[in-house]
Amino acid sequence: AGAPSPTLELASRSPSGGAAGPLLTPSQSLDGGRRSGYIPIGYRGSYPIGRDAQADAKFRRVARITVCGKTSLAKEVFGDTLNESRDPDRPPERYTSRYYLKFNFLEQAFDKLSDSGFHMVACSSTGTCAFASSTDQSEDKIWTSYTEYVFCRE
Amino acid sequence: AGAPSPTLELASRSPSGGAAGPLLTPSQSLDGGRRSGYIPIGYRGSYPIGRDAQADAKFRRVARITVCGKTSLAKEVFGDTLNESRDPDRPPERYTSRYYLKFNFLEQAFDKLSDSGFHMVACSSTGTCAFASSTDQSEDKIWTSYTEYVFCRE
Amino acid sequence: AGAPSPTLELASRSPSGGAAGPLLTPSQSLDGGRRSGYIPIGYRGSYPIGRDAQADAKFRRVARITVCGKTSLAKEVFGDTLNESRDPDRPPERYTSRYYLKFNFLEQAFDKLSDSGFHMVACSSTGTCAFASSTDQSEDKIWTSYTEYVFCRE
């Protein structure tokens, strides 16, 4: 645990040759054991507005599932289904808000989180509207939301 | 469990001739036993805006209840009240966001989920507005929301 | 319990002369015992927008409290404070989204639900805006929301 590594800053706080427990908080674990933490899962939704919206687009559409939190936790949970291309080479003790998943089913992400001992503690949604201005009637009327599901492992 | 099937990828991870337990996570169960998982129930609401809205339309209106999650879980909970026509022939280990219910009472869906051991863990709503442009005063003023109730079985 | 009734479909699933338990799910109870279920309480709020809103209208205004869920549960909880005029003669095993209360204090409804063994499990709100078009500056600027509190009895 004392070897040069991305977690050096944390490791240097560990006592040499002793149990790291007393000096480490629950969200810190040098031996790779199970650690506490939060992982929010989010997506931005879009919908047609107006008469077309009534006809067909009733279903949830998820274009991309984003993952926030400590990079080591995200990698532990999602493994090779995690796309790190937008925030590459992030040290394991650092945080990111630019990971996303290679699949687009929220419940698949929920199951992976559940399998790793996380449970959903909260969710929230924000909505807004975009619309055609009076001089541009051809613009599509869409609106987007950002919905976030917060998972926690204690 | 080793026969060619849509769940082959999962099945191939099962030990031959032994208890599947140790290699399967809580959300995986090859013997058809009770499995953990998430099922979000959603609907899009619409309301008249303006003076008419004040007069009568006080009540919740649900045009269609959508069901997301693993197809096998959705079928276990909702049985033949599930409409799979928008996402037919989906293998049981796959996920969907295009199932919906043949009835329109949210609480009836809640009860079916409760009867199968699920409980509500979160809900969220997004709202937006649609409105008449300055050149089209005849358009109905409506707004739509997307409300989602997330259920979990542990 | 086997007599012709609106709950015949359910009643016909009951074993004759035996304990109904094994064939009934938690949300079903033929002997009038305590049953599990969900009751969402909702209201639509309205507010003035603009400078007037800053002056006085700080308080929550509830014009009508709507009640959704199984009719028998709603009647058990709210008794003669329940207005069924918008969905009359609804069989006890059916669901409604058109009941409302004869009083307008949300907390009074919460207390009645609590007294019947229900507790709040979630709430959500959606908001939107209505506004004056460029050709009609006299229209009042109001916005409405729909807020829902979901109660459950297990």
Next chain:
Amino acid sequence: AGAPSPTLELASRSPSGGAAGPLLTPSQSLDGGRRSGYIPIGYRGSYPIGRDAQADAKFRRVARITVCGKTSLAKEVFGDTLNESRDPDRPPERYTSRYYLKFNFLEQAFDKLSDSGFHMVACSSTGTCAFASSTDQSEDKIWTSYTEYVFCRE
């Protein structure tokens, strides 16, 4: 407890000379003991919109904290920090949605509720927008929200 009082209607339901328990629900208590109930705390927020909003107004602004619920509970929790001027002389067994607090820190209200045995069970927010019309560019662009935190004592 049998003296003429605003709670006479309730008091008349109490058995004379016996334990009131069996006939009183958890939200009713004639002897001034600890009672169950809900107290929602709310506020309406306002924000500048546009470039100014990016510069400074990052912080939550609470102009007035409103208190809803049974008047006796509100008085028990908030004591002389409760402003009853907008709903004066309200009997203790009645409900109000027009009390507010003499201070403007939400967490101070949370602490008082916590000290009285209440805990937060839910919160929700609604947002909307107000904006300048095409003929009145001088109007301030603000938006308001209503956020509510629901507390419960069981």
Next chain:
Amino acid sequence: AGAPSPTLELASRSPSGGAAGPLLTPSQSLDGGRRSGYIPIGYRGSYPIGRDAQADAKFRRVARITVCGKTSLAKEVFGDTLNESRDPDRPPERYTSRYYLKFNFLEQAFDKLSDSGFHMVACSSTGTCAFASSTDQSEDKIWTSYTEYVFCRE
């Protein structure tokens, strides 16, 4: 504890030479012990609207994390990562809504709260829209939201 201090008002309520417990509520602690309380963490988000929004800006963007609550609790949890410049010299028993953090990762704040014994009890989001008026098409179309995560230590 009896020395002149910003907490004098509270200190004066403490019995001299005795256990302070019986006269202090759970949110009050003169000996620096672990105290109950609420700390909401918030941020305001901004997003491009329209076609550009579809292309890239899928990720959550947090410009500043604000901290509300009792100043002593905020300092205990966040230490020197707390920026008090917008509300300096605040006595420890007072409340603030103008602290913010020197880092911008929400999950890092969540972990610090978790390490101090707090857990998330609720979260909410409000959204709105800002848009170009008909006479100013050059204005960027953005919208902002305010999202708040409420943490509690019991």
